[in-house]
Amino acid sequence: MGKTNGSENGRKLKPKTKAVAVLYDQNTESAPRVGAGGSGFIAEQIIKIARENNVPFYKDGDLCEVLLQFEPDVIIPEELYEAVAKILVFIYRANKEKNF
Numbered sequence: 001m002g003k004t005n006g007s008e009n010g011r012k013l014k015p016k017t018k019a020v021a022v023l024y025d026q027n028t029e030s031a032p033r034v035g036a037g038g039s040g041f042i043a044e045q046i047i048k049i050a051r052e053n054n055v056p057f058y059k060d061g062d063l064c065e066v067l068l069q070f071e072p073d074v075i076i077p078e079e080l081y082e083a084v085a086k087i088l089v090f091i092y093r094a095n096k097e098k099n100f
Helices: 041-052 061-067 078-096
Strands: 018-023 033-039
Touching: 018 041, 018 078, 033 041, 033 061, 033 078, 061 078
Parallel strands: none
Antiparallel strands: 018 033
């Protein structure tokens, strides 16, 4: 039998982890860009690398889904600047608290 209602053999399936790395250097770049993105193993590797490098996390499932539609190294469209600005503010504050 196939999967039904998000379950397999009566057990709930764990949703796949998803992650997107957003890159932006205000000194050298005109706009933020997608660094990497994916789900499952790739997302777990993005998260692992971020943790190893003390990169703060910002959770926004809807924005993640939208950004996953773009290839790596693509400049993020202006229509998403407001949403991405929230991420950048969060990261700047987190870095300031850590004295980066």
